Amino acid sequence: MATMKAAVIHEPGGPEVLRIESLPIPTPKCGEVLIRVKAFGLNRSELFTRQGHSPECQVSARLRY
Numbered sequence: 001m002a003t004m005k006a007a008v009i010h011e012p013g014g015p016e017v018l019r020i021e022s023l024p025i026p027t028p029k030c031g032e033v034l035i036r037v038k039a040f041g042l043n044r045s046e047l048f049t050r051q052g053h054s055p056e057c058q059v060s061a062r063l064r065y
Helices: 044-051
Strands: 003-008 019-024 062-064
Touching: none
Parallel strands: none
Antiparallel strands: 003 019, 003 062
């Protein structure tokens, strides 16, 4: 099974809650595409979500790369 690396958070907190995990590469569904990401960045919105300041977002977010 092919895997990818993902920056994952399971609970709110500082940068120490970010974990790099290996996850299965998702299979695109009808009407979807799979793209290869070479690099990514985190902006203020992700910072607030990671810290738990975005109640409309679930904390167990996956930032796949």
